[in-house]
Amino acid sequence: METAERLIRSTQQLLWERGYVGTSPKAIQAAAEAGQGSMYHHFSGKAELAKAAIERSGAELRAAVEEQFAGPGTATDRITRYLERDREVLKGCRIGRLTADPEVMADPVLRAPVADLFRWLRDRLAEIIAEGKRSGEYPDRLDPEQTAATIAAVLQGGYVLARAAADEEPFEQAVQGMIELLRGVAR
Amino acid sequence: METAERLIRSTQQLLWERGYVGTSPKAIQAAAEAGQGSMYHHFSGKAELAKAAIERSGAELRAAVEEQFAGPGTATDRITRYLERDREVLKGCRIGRLTADPEVMADPVLRAPVADLFRWLRDRLAEIIAEGKRSGEYPDRLDPEQTAATIAAVLQGGYVLARAAADEEPFEQAVQGMIELLRGVAR
Numbered sequence: 001m002e003t004a005e006r007l008i009r010s011t012q013q014l015l016w017e018r019g020y021v022g023t024s025p026k027a028i029q030a031a032a033e034a035g036q037g038s039m040y041h042h043f044s045g046k047a048e049l050a051k052a053a054i055e056r057s058g059a060e061l062r063a064a065v066e067e068q069f070a071g072p073g074t075a076t077d078r079i080t081r082y083l084e085r086d087r088e089v090l091k092g093c094r095i096g097r098l099t100a101d102p103e104v105m106a107d108p109v110l111r112a113p114v115a116d117l118f119r120w121l122r123d124r125l126a127e128i129i130a131e132g133k134r135s136g137e138y139p140d141r142l143d144p145e146q147t148a149a150t151i152a153a154v155l156q157g158g159y160v161l162a163r164a165a166a167d168e169e170p171f172e173q174a175v176q177g178m179i180e181l182l183r184g185v186a187r
Numbered sequence: 188m189e190t191a192e193r194l195i196r197s198t199q200q201l202l203w204e205r206g207y208v209g210t211s212p213k214a215i216q217a218a219a220e221a222g223q224g225s226m227y228h229h230f231s232g233k234a235e236l237a238k239a240a241i242e243r244s245g246a247e248l249r250a251a252v253e254e255q256f257a258g259p260g261t262a263t264d265r266i267t268r269y270l271e272r273d274r275e276v277l278k279g280c281r282i283g284r285l286t287a288d289p290e291v292m293a294d295p296v297l298r299a300p301v302a303d304l305f306r307w308l309r310d311r312l313a314e315i316i317a318e319g320k321r322s323g324e325y326p327d328r329l330d331p332e333q334t335a336a337t338i339a340a341v342l343q344g345g346y347v348l349a350r351a352a353a354d355e356e357p358f359e360q361a362v363q364g365m366i367e368l369l370r371g372v373a374r
Binding site for chain 2: 092101103114115117139149150152153156157159160163164165176178180184185
């Protein structure tokens with residue numbers, strides 16, 4: 001694997017485990033088995049490398065989500081498949097956790113790929129809910145944008161509850177509760 | 188105000204703004220206008236002070252939540268009042284954000300008050316939903332524990348979406364979507 005690629009993948013992993021503030025250039029170099037000169041040859045610094053790593057993680061998450069949305073079934077089926085996919089719950093969301101990082105949030109360049117991922121996710125979920133309304137699965141009063149935000153929030157908040165408890169159970173409960181509420185409003 | 192109290196309040200504020208990793212003993216001392224000797228007279232170090240600050244924030248949040256739950260109305264009314272209360276959305280949850288902090292999560296003493304708050308919140312929400320079932324407001328199939336976890340998760344995830352967007356809107360949408368789903372299953 002090329003050095004730039006190793007640097008990006010190591011940064012993805014370190015951001016997930018330690019956050020931005022807790023990730024030093026030295027730690028990235030050690031994880032990527034790259035020298036300091038090599039890192040600064042490819043990237044202007046930790047911020048540019050973090051931007052590339054967050055964008056990469058965002059692209060990987062989009063691809064995984066599209067796969068779950070693409071399958072057959074009703075809107076509720078497709079959303080359920082997305083909600084129930086295997087996750088490393090106790091590690092939290094690679095992208096969502098960055099919103100707790102003051103330095104990431106304060107830097108518009110680093111926040112942009114985080115904002116883009118969730119904007120995209122809410123739009124995709126809203127499309128699926130709108131399809132469910134058109135097919136008669138969901139009632140007219142269901143607001144696609146609001147419901148999409150609720151579904152995206154349940155996952156992100158489920159991670160928070162699970163990490164607080166050091167137990168996956170509250171994540172699973174939050175997800176199953178969401179699925180039941182969706183089934184409850186579906187015809 | 189006494190020094191120990193100033194130290195706790197300053198730590199609460201700094202944990203909210205910068206997280207645990209980003210909060211130095213020096214920053215706490217400066218914010219509390221306390222000397223290093225004074226801080227170590229009252230607390231064994233940053234960890235013990237952070238524990239006291241997280242416990243204090245947890246107690247304040249519980250009191251605020253109990254106030255919203257205590258009022259009149261149906262279960263949905265009481266949960267809606269809780270969901271809609273004024274919040275500093277873009278700052279995130281003082282307690283929930285700590286779950287993204289690897290050092291807080293790795294230390295059982297610091298994680299305990301975070302775990303306790305969310306355990307308590309989910310139990311209280313589950314009680315209210317169970318009351319709603321007994322009164323005939325909610326159908327028998329609604330699982331109180333699952334639905335409680337979903338509601339708690341929507342708030343925590345709403346903060347994540349709002350911070351990602353640097354805009355309160357997705358938080359408001361997630362909350363309103365949750366209220367609509369609850370109304371949708373209520374009789």
